[in-house]
Amino acid sequence: MxxxxxxxxxxxxxxxxxxxxxxxxxxxxxxxxxxxxxxxxxxxxxxxxxxxxxxxxxxxxxxxxxxxxxxxxxxxxxxxxxxxxxxxxxxxxxxxxxxxxxxxxxxxxxxxxxxxxxxxxxxxxxxxxxEVAKDYDISNIHTSDEKMLEILAMVRKIADYSTSVLITGESGTGKELIARAIHSSGVRSGKPFVVVNCGAIPAALLESELFGHVKGAFTDAHRNKAGLFQEADGGTIFLDEIGELPMELQVKLLRVLQEGELRRVGDNKAVKVDVRIVAATLRDLKEEIKKGSFRDDLYYRLNVIEVKLPPLRSRPGDIPGLASHFIEKYGRRFGKPAKALSGEAAAALMSYNWPGNIRELENVIERAMILEETGTIRTLALPIAQGEARKEFHELSIKKAEEELEKELISRALELTGNNRTKAAQILEISHRALLYKIKSYGL
Ligand SMILES: Nc1ncnc2c1ncn2[C@@H]1O[C@H](COP(=O)(O)OP(=O)(O)OP(=O)(O)O)[C@@H](O)[C@H]1O
Ligand SMILES: [Mg+2]
The missing domain is CATH 3.40.50.2300 (Response regulator)
Structure with a gap:
């Protein structure tokens, strides 16, 4: 030094x-x-x-x-x-x-x-x-999928506005990545991007975390504290797992969206904030509304622009490109040269159905980069169980595929109910008679 x-x-x-x-x-x-x-x-x-x-x-x-x-x-x-x-x-x-x-x-x-x-x-x-910024940079979003490219074009278009965005998609499809891309490609990029996981903070603390509190508002409130919304002032707040937000806070969030101001816990004065809200969920909020656990007025406020991220299995064309992106990333991180993918390994990646989407693919590659000692990643280094591979259909006949699917679902329902046909029919949402007929005709 x-x-x-x-x-x-x-x-x-x-x-x-x-x-x-x-x-x-x-x-x-x-x-x-x-x-x-x-x-x-x-x-x-x-x-x-x-x-x-x-x-x-x-x-x-x-x-x-x-x-x-x-x-x-x-x-x-x-x-x-x-x-x-x-x-x-x-x-x-x-x-x-x-x-x-x-x-x-x-x-x-x-x-x-x-x-x-x-x-x-x-x-x-x-x-x-x-490193985090690089991971979540828009230039780092790898895709050649038409739907995804449309989404990226939309991200650029909406970045400069303060309009609320709702991002939906299965686990690991890149919801946070898109949220950060919206923030960092717009005028708010120099301001904070604050992440709140609505499902991870205990409901009792959430209000004070989000909106802050004044001294004496509750037993542990020894001094005034600004909430995450105030911390994000001028920038973006990312409300992850918005479907987990308790009802009473949904009302309060709605007020912030409508009036652009919030009330700290224990305070009767309102505080102005300028925050863009990007929310994400893997739930179907419309279903939650039907069940009465999500407010429809809040839904329409959040959902001014909806970004629906497709699951990885619906865009297998992206798999090779993403795999080599992650091979390079982990090569760099571990100080190892990049590896090739064997034909067999590539085929396994392509036929798997990726319930954990891109995050799962990333984990698989990270693991392979550690375990594989040769310069080529072989199938063996991938933790994909044989049985989980995407169902192979030998013909493209929809009729035959439907039959296979029916057989599979009926067997599972019977297994689940201990061969109780009445219950199985209920789960399958078909009539008892239809079930008996199908069992017979498929020889189950
Ligand atoms: N198109 C992509 N190109 C490159 N990396 C991606 C892409 N999509 C996702 N990733 C990477 O995959 C990982 C998971 O993405 P992200 O955290 O945004 O998913 P998520 O939808 O928020 O997941 P969860 O629902 O589990 O919270 C991240 O490391 C992200 O950088
Ligand atoms: Mg996430």
Whole structure:
């Protein structure tokens, strides 16, 4: 790690260089803050140690100048005239820490170690964020399926509007991916994208999580707290598993949608928010409305634009492209070269029916990239059970296929009911007589 020292006192610069070199740091010193700024790009220091009182440009001005240039580097301030005011001012201007002269060797070393640790975390955090952003970038959506391409064109078209969007689709079909793509290809992209899993937060906490609360609203409300809606202000809130939202919160969400304002728990004032709502569900909300567990007025508010994601099995043409996309992704992640797919493995991928859709495909490839030792992924590295392969039809006759399907469903219904034909007929939604006839004619 390289440390840039700025101090007008020669003896101070010398002492710091000696101490820090002994600790294994590389150092470079300046007696003038302005010259240090000019040298920043060439020197590329990891940390800066800067005196506050100096002739010419002082420490506070130095911090301001760094800020104006958008510099994010970690700066630790030093001063012999250590008043609290200076310290606070420094921190406000973005300094990481503050030490008063004279300081002990251990003190400065400890401060630097702490800064190093934070720097490590910051880098890791940035890396993870970039990785997530990359995963969910619209350019990363791989498809050549006509329906999916239409959806992507629609995403681009609606991105700049604040209209609510409802994304439906089976598990793992890319609902969150599309939600993020809507956010990141529109004018809100610089603002927060906040994810709420409506099914994962206990119902009792959900209201305060979403809308916030004021101090004293309930026993544990020790101070005011902004909710996720306020956190997402100016951006997008992604309400995942919206079908799980309890009835009473459906009413409150409807009010936010209608009035553009919300009420924190325990507050009688309304707060304005500007949030785009993108909701997702794998349930059939129309069914939920019939059952009385979802409000139809909320449904129509959310469903201004509906994006229906097709299951992977309905677009097998996308499977090879997605597979190689994931092979590359995990190759990169694991530091391994990309692998080929054997013909047999490719055929297995194509004929499987993917109940877990793209997420399942991704998991299968991730696993194969770990387990497969050769340069080619063979069928054996895929955890797809034989029996789960897509049913093979030997002819394309719909009549014959229907018969097969009927036989299969009747057998299952009989198995399930312990051969109780009356119950089986109910499950199959056919008459008792029709069932008896079919059992006989199929020789079951
Ligand atoms: N068309 C695609 N191209 C590339 N990657 C995709 C595509 N669709 C989905 N993925 C990837 O598949 C994984 C699952 O997608 P996502 O999390 O968006 O699904 P989901 O519908 O929200 O799933 P769940 O219902 O289980 O929450 C993610 O890693 C995503 O990046
Ligand atoms: Mg999801």
């Amino acid at each position: 390289k440390i840039l020292i700025i101090d007008d006192e020669e003896s101070m610069r010398h002492m710091l260089s000696v101490i820090l070199k002994k600790e294994g740091y590389e150092t470079v010193s300046f007696n003038d803050a302005r010259r240090a700024i000019d040298a920043l790009e060439a020197e590329e220091p990891d940390f800066i140690l800067c005196d506050i009182r100096m002739p010419g440009m002082g420490g506070l001005e130095f911090l301001k100048a760094l800020r104006e240039r958008g510099e994010q580097r970690t700066v630790i301030m030093m001063s012999a005239y250590g008043t609290m005011d200076n310290a606070i001012e420094c921190m406000k201007l973005g300094a990481y820490d503050y030490i008063s002269k004279p300081f002990k060797t251990a003190e400065i070393v400890l401060t630097l170690k702490k800064a190093e640790e934070r720097e490590g975390l910051r880098k890791e955090n940035r890396r993870l964020k970039e």
